[in-house]
Amino acid sequence: MPQKIKEDIFFIGIRDWDRRLFDELIPLPDGTSYNAYLVKGSEKIALIDTVDPTKKEALINQLKTLNLSELDFVISQHAEQDHSGVLPEVLNLYPKAKLVTNKKCQSLLMDLLLIPKDRFLIIEDGQRLSLGNKTLRFIFTPWVHWPETLCTYLEENKILFSCDFFGSHYATSKLFANEKEVYFPAKRYYAEIMMPFRKNIKRNLEKIEGFEIEMIAPSHGPIYFHPQFILDAYKQWVSDEVKNEVxxxxxxxxxxxxxxxxxxxxxxxxxxxxxxxxxxxxxxxxxxxxxxxxxxxxxxxxxxxxxxxxxxxxxxxxxxxxxxxxxxxxxxxxxxxxxxxxxxxxxxxxxxxxxxxxxxxxxxxxxxxxxxxxxxxxxxxxxxxxxxxxxx
Structure with missing residues (x-):
């Protein structure tokens, strides 16, 4: 069932409790989640990302539970299939919806999922999209960890929908992160997926410093209600500092x-x-x-x-x-x-x-x-x- 984050903002992601391998390579001792979010404005409604194609039915059922007469925008922050895999079905279900993303992501989605060009609304870095009383602002964060990745900032509520940035492969019934519980899954996620792009991540951390962030909602793992915890952890991990360890x-x-x-x-x-x-x-x-x-x-x-x-x-x-x-x-x-x-x-x-x-x-x-x-x-x-x- 959809879970309310704040007024008119919902988590409609799927927890994959039993998945134990990602990309046929990365062990998942704690399972994972595929996080999608729905934002209802006074005039328009936006879905931020979808889920892994293996969980298509569960996402579609949640959307139907919300009794949406129409969906105006689907934001695609990352073309990898664990985020984008149900886009074709969502776009079929809501034929008037526009798929909002950048040019690089458009190209990848057209190749990976055969989505027609006329379904896209292309945005630029820093561009805003009004939903009426809510405003989405797009922040391009390339190479975190693909070249097309972007984040979405909900200005009125100061929520950063961060895609894979700050994520964790950690299936939990808790909507919000317990810092002690999520620290090692988040570090593991950084090590396995983000560490090769350490310098790019450092630049993107600096890029989001100008935003007032009260909550971080990643695409995997629980939401950070106290985001300074994970921001400080990332600053340490991407720094040049090392420990007295072999x-x-x-x-x-x-x-x-x-x-x-x-x-x-x-x-x-x-x-x-x-x-x-x-x-x-x-x-x-x-x-x-x-x-x-x-x-x-x-x-x-x-x-x-x-x-x-x-x-x-x-x-x-x-x-x-x-x-x-x-x-x-x-x-x-x-x-x-x-x-x-x-x-x-x-x-x-x-x-x-x-x-x-x-x-x-x-x-x-x-x-x-x-x-x-x-x-x-x-x-x-x-x-x-x-x-x-x-x-x-």
Whole structure:
């Protein structure tokens, strides 16, 4: 059923309690929601976004519950199908409605959903749309996280409908966010989806600073009734600040690499450095992505398989390269039995990493005294580097 947010403003999104994978890639331990909103003005009515196509019937039923004789505008803030997937059905149900979006989103929607050009009303950045006693203002926020993304600001009520900005994959019966409950789902969402666009997000955070925002209504997860909480969290996440932490994604086949990792963990702890190890054969990649948001150093650890790194290490390096964490330092620990291109392959994958590579530690076979001494040296170097950047 529709839920009232404020007078004539309704949440008509759908909670997907059981979904456990997004884009066939991202784990969803808490499910998700697809948030759509209805705004009734004194003269016009606007729907902001739709839902995932798997939930088409549930959205249409909510619209029918509201007994709308007509719908004037459908705002499309983002062309990805979990937001736009039911647009064709909504436009068929309300044949006079105009689909309001920008030119880039129009192009994508015409390609993805085959929506005819004459259904669109194209708006520009900063443009206003009057509903009578309510005014929608459009704020273009490109690359949060697609090039066409925009937000919608309801001026009279000071509500920012933020699309994927500030979202969380978090299915909850609570309409408004509990800050303690939503913090980690929101951080996970940022890490998995937004972190590659950190610089763009920083610019868009600055762009919305001029708006008086009393509520943030994202397209996934609960609504922020006290928005400063999530605004402050995003400012921290997109900053260049890192923590005195080393994350160690690792995989080991016969115990040699694991022995090195465990020894290295102890070395770091003895030096007062936080450590977060992740066994790649078992870890949740969302947890690993979250750890990448703040860590100063990433040390990947893996054995060689045939002539290159273990495939799980390759996958992790590719993930780190795509997510573009703000880590300042990186290194590699591994073991091998004969020659190969272990290091060259990993460094080649990490083409987006702009920090400093610390000297790797490779053991031939089971690690020996000299290898453990080298791990001590690497721990000392990490300590020195963390001190240099002022996080110890």
């Amino acid at each position: 994350i160690i994604p690792y995989v080991s086949m016969h115990g040699s690499t694991e022995k090195m990792v465990n020894f290295f963990i102890d070395c770091l702890i003895q030096r007062g450095i936080g450590v977060k190890p992740f066994m790649l054969s078992k870890t949740d990649i969302g947890e690993l992505a979250m750890a990448m948001v703040d860590a100063a150093t990433i040390v990947l650890a893996a054995p060689m398989v045939l002539a290159g790194p273990h495939p799980l290490a390759i996958h992790t390096a590719y993930l780190a390269n795509a997510l573009r964490p703000k880590a300042k330092f990186a290194s590699f620990i591994g073991s091998y039995a004969w020659g190969g291109k272990l290091l060259e392959t990993i460094k080649g994958i990490l083409s987006n990493f702009k920090g400093e590579f610390l000297e790797p530690i490779l053991a031939r076979g089971y690690p020996k005294k000299a290898d453990f001494e080298n791990l001590e040296r690497l721990a000392d170097e990490v300590l020195s580097k963390h001190k240099e950047i002022g996080i110890i």
